[in-house]
Amino acid sequence: MRPKMPLQDAQVRKTNFNEVALGYSEEDAKSEASRCLQCKKPLCVGGCPVSVNIPGFIGQIAKGDYTKALETLRETNSLPAVCGRVCPQETQCEALCILGKKEKPIAIGRLERFAADHGAIVTKDAQTEEKDTPITPPTNKKVAVVGSGPAGLTAAAQLAKDGHKVTLFEAFHEAGGVLVYGIPEFRLPKQIVKEEVEYIRSLGVDIQLNAVIGRAETVDELLGPLGYDAVFLATGAGLPTFLGIEGENLIGVYSANEFLTRINLMKAYKFPEYDTPVKHGGKVIVVGGGNVAMDAARCALRLGSKVTIVYRRSEEELPARREEVENAMEEGIVFNLLTNPVRILEKDGWVAGMECIKMELGEPDESGRRRPVAKEGSEFTIDADTVIIAIGTSPNPLIPATTPDLEVSKWGTIIASDDGATSKKYVYAGGDVVTGAATVISAMGAGRIAASAISEIIGKNSAHST
Amino acid sequence: MNHQNRHQTICTPQKTIMPYQGATRRRKVKIQTPVNTLPMFEIIEREVLAENIYRQRIKAPRIAKYANPGQFVIVRINEKGERIPLTIADFDKEKQTVDIVFMAIGKTTKQLATLGVGDFISDIVGPLGKPSDIEDLEKIVFIGGGIGVAPVYPQARAYKDAGVHVISIIGARSANILIWEDKMNAVSDELYITTDDGTKGHHGFVTQVLEKLLTEDPAIQRVVAIGPAIMMKMVAQVAAKFGVTTIVSLNSIMVDGTGMCGGCRVSVGGKTQFACVDGPEFDASQVNFDELMTRQRTYLGEEKESLDEYHNKQNKQPCDNEECPLK
Numbered sequence: 001m002r003p004k005m006p007l008q009d010a011q012v013r014k015t016n017f018n019e020v021a022l023g024y025s026e027e028d029a030k031s032e033a034s035r036c037l038q039c040k041k042p043l044c045v046g047g048c049p050v051s052v053n054i055p056g057f058i059g060q061i062a063k064g065d066y067t068k069a070l071e072t073l074r075e076t077n078s079l080p081a082v083c084g085r086v087c088p089q090e091t092q093c094e095a096l097c098i099l100g101k102k103e104k105p106i107a108i109g110r111l112e113r114f115a116a117d118h119g120a121i122v123t124k125d126a127q128t129e130e131k132d133t134p135i136t137p138p139t140n141k142k143v144a145v146v147g148s149g150p151a152g153l154t155a156a157a158q159l160a161k162d163g164h165k166v167t168l169f170e171a172f173h174e175a176g177g178v179l180v181y182g183i184p185e186f187r188l189p190k191q192i193v194k195e196e197v198e199y200i201r202s203l204g205v206d207i208q209l210n211a212v213i214g215r216a217e218t219v220d221e222l223l224g225p226l227g228y229d230a231v232f233l234a235t236g237a238g239l240p241t242f243l244g245i246e247g248e249n250l251i252g253v254y255s256a257n258e259f260l261t262r263i264n265l266m267k268a269y270k271f272p273e274y275d276t277p278v279k280h281g282g283k284v285i286v287v288g289g290g291n292v293a294m295d296a297a298r299c300a301l302r303l304g305s306k307v308t309i310v311y312r313r314s315e316e317e318l319p320a321r322r323e324e325v326e327n328a329m330e331e332g333i334v335f336n337l338l339t340n341p342v343r344i345l346e347k348d349g350w351v352a353g354m355e356c357i358k359m360e361l362g363e364p365d366e367s368g369r370r371r372p373v374a375k376e377g378s379e380f381t382i383d384a385d386t387v388i389i390a391i392g393t394s395p396n397p398l399i400p401a402t403t404p405d406l407e408v409s410k411w412g413t414i415i416a417s418d419d420g421a422t423s424k425k426y427v428y429a430g431g432d433v434v435t436g437a438a439t440v441i442s443a444m445g446a447g448r449i450a451a452s453a454i455s456e457i458i459g460k461n462s463a464h465s466t
Numbered sequence: 467m468n469h470q471n472r473h474q475t476i477c478t479p480q481k482t483i484m485p486y487q488g489a490t491r492r493r494k495v496k497i498q499t500p501v502n503t504l505p506m507f508e509i510i511e512r513e514v515l516a517e518n519i520y521r522q523r524i525k526a527p528r529i530a531k532y533a534n535p536g537q538f539v540i541v542r543i544n545e546k547g548e549r550i551p552l553t554i555a556d557f558d559k560e561k562q563t564v565d566i567v568f569m570a571i572g573k574t575t576k577q578l579a580t581l582g583v584g585d586f587i588s589d590i591v592g593p594l595g596k597p598s599d600i601e602d603l604e605k606i607v608f609i610g611g612g613i614g615v616a617p618v619y620p621q622a623r624a625y626k627d628a629g630v631h632v633i634s635i636i637g638a639r640s641a642n643i644l645i646w647e648d649k650m651n652a653v654s655d656e657l658y659i660t661t662d663d664g665t666k667g668h669h670g671f672v673t674q675v676l677e678k679l680l681t682e683d684p685a686i687q688r689v690v691a692i693g694p695a696i697m698m699k700m701v702a703q704v705a706a707k708f709g710v711t712t713i714v715s716l717n718s719i720m721v722d723g724t725g726m727c728g729g730c731r732v733s734v735g736g737k738t739q740f741a742c743v744d745g746p747e748f749d750a751s752q753v754n755f756d757e758l759m760t761r762q763r764t765y766l767g768e769e770k771e772s773l774d775e776y777h778n779k780q781n782k783q784p785c786d787n788e789e790c791p792l793k
Contacts, residue, residue, distance in 0.1 A: 171724050173542055173549075173589040181726075210591035212724055216532045238726040242738065249731060249738065249757055251764045258727035266548060266721065272775045275548035275574055276721075277768035349760035396725050398743065 002104040003028040033062035043096040049445030070119025078157035084113025136163035149177020151431025152234035154447030160203040169211040181265040214398035237432035247344030252351035256390035288390035289318040420450030506586040527562040535620040536598030542589040553617030567616035611693020641666035702750030712750040
């Protein structure tokens with residue numbers, strides 16, 4: 001039997017920002033790990049964008065060797081504590097688990113989290129005795145990684161392990177990208193991100209905060225006078241999309257980015273102990289149905305607001321992880337499905353409510369999902385003082401705008417081949433800046449692949465020069 | 467003992483940087499002490515420009531290297547601080563410094579004002595925003611209202627260096643809060659002063675002087691105005707009567723300053739623009755100032771709450787310095 005994930009009680013957790021999922025106990029983890037069939041040809045590994053040796057680390061958990069299990073994870077995944085918490089395993093590794101055909105698949109994600117959380121305790125003594133021996137000798141090559149989110153952190157770790165001198169540039173005052181500004185504390189405690197970042201720093205990566213590439217250094221400068229042999233662009237998809245409806249610039253309308261950044265990065269939920277404020281305590285409408293919408297809604301709820309989600313398709317099409325939708329519903333968030341915003345109503349410059357229209361599902365569109373069509377005459381009003389727009393983000397244009405020979409698609413994403421190579425020599429890109437907003441793990445996969453490609457191309461160079 | 471030193475020791479009870487304390491959870495990771503790799507920015511000069519108005523010179527090599535007139539920085543004082551945008555008042559590429567000028571009105575600016583030479587702030591990021599276009603014009607008018615004089619200065623200097631005839635109008639509510647008369651004088655061919663209460667220069671508003679100048683001098687091709695939103699709006703209306711373009715620099719609320727939060731959005735020519743990346747400078751005739759002013763009010767209540775809380779804390783450890791900005 002696959003053990004249930006112990007959760008903080010819904011009535012309690014909706015009033016705090018502590019982690020919702022509490023993690024497997026040792027007993028749960030061992031029993032679940034021993035359920036793994038240890039397939040000779042494990043299908044699960046093929047579902048993982050960074051090809052974690054899944055049967056390997058699970059077998060080590062079953063034997064009680066959590067240290068080894070964490071080491072196995074770290075071979076291909078530099079952020080296991082993060083992935084164990086936020087990966088959509090149900091559509092990746094776990095979807096392919098052979099056990100899933102008859103009963104429930106192995107809880108790979110939960111076991112990954114367990115190994116990441118428990119592995120290091122045992123390793124502590126061993127680690128302090130062991131000297132940090134570089135995995136490969138230094139190559140004397142310099143690589144700049146721009147953006148310290150999942151793609152950037154992964155690439156930086158890999159490049160450092162390959163022996164290059166890596167500088168990681170981050171625009172914010174803290175490293176982690178979406179892991180620190182986007183994903184809330186109750187899904188991913190920031191202390192964990194901090195520890196993962198420190199691990200990457202310990203590999204010798206020089207992390208430069210408060211560095212806005214494109215405004216300060218340009219990509220051409222990095223490759224030219226500043227002497228970097230290659231650049232990896234992992235700047236994510238940080239530009240918020242708005243609806244373009246009436247009333248969107250009223251006070252009380254936030255992009256999900258702004259709302260979440262205030263809360264997660266700036267800790268506005270601890271205002272006035274922390275200086276950054278955020279509006280809370282009233283009636284909040286969140287527009288959108290993805291993970292970001294769920295995060296924003298659940299943050300607003302924890303700040304004491306009554307929260308309604310407005311999404312234009314039906315429950316089945318909600319792009320958010322099923323688990324997060326269930327958590328949100330359990331916490332008491334109201335879902336207004338098949339509903340589309342028409343305009344935001346005003347009182348004295350402030351949000352006073354939102355006029356919406358009912359939708360019904362028509363023929364499937366390009367994405368294969370049934371296209372929502374407005375039902376004429378079905379307009380109605382929802383009371384609100386805050387509206388959060390969570391309908392997606394696109395890449396920030398700052399770097400493309402200052403890098404003339406870097407090709408960009410009409411959606412603003414950087415055009416890159418499968419290994420991350422862009423139209424500009426020695427410039428690679430990966431993660432959301434290439435794919436548009438996607439998952440943490442797919443960005444990490446892109447970071448890993450690009451790092452290998454970069455090591456190969458700059459490695460070749462040194463062969464030429466000697 | 468000079469005022470500044472006294473000030474520092476008295477008014478700065480806690481260090482601004484919290485070193486990384488290591489893992490607090492049960493998991494223990496070997497941490498390479500990152501304390502000295504944390505970015506910290508030293509204040510190397512501090513000056514009281516007028517009542518409640520301060521200038522600080524901060525060592526910030528990256529910003530100084532890339533700064534241009536018209537750009538801004540975002541400052542975060544300490545671990546719990548908010549990120550506040552401030553225009554760059556001056557920069558020195560050789561000495562690797564940038565100057566910020568601010569009025570101590572909210573918690574963050576009051577707290578910043580207590581920091582003196584040798585103190586550190588956690589973060590300063592920049593340069594942000596688009597630089598001003600320094601165009602080849604015959605005559606240009608610069609208008610600085612209140613602390614808006616400070617960001618006007620590097621632009622006026624750039625125009626002066628480019629050989630353009632620079633006319634400056636600097637205004638304040640009263641003479642005792644008028645700043646940088648001498649600095650502006652040095653980069654202006656003509657300098658006019660206005661005060662609302664008539665304690666110095668023209669008794670009245672910058673717009674009145676501007677109207678007179680525009681009436682008498684058709685060679686004026688451009689007006690640049692930086693100051694309170696209402697002043698910028700009025701200046702633009704006056705200039706528009708004469709068919710002269712006004713460029714304004716918008717001081718919207720923002721978090722990241724790189725286009726990520728959208729908090730600084732403002733309607734320009736009917737389209738939503740982000741002041742942080744599309745600006746901060748815009749053609750005033752296209753700016754919806756009423757919307758800007760409304761949005762600037764967003765956190766008035768929270769700002770007061772934050773300041774009250776700060777004052778309450780400070781009152782528990784009173785400061786006997788006469789110049790203390792908290793008094």
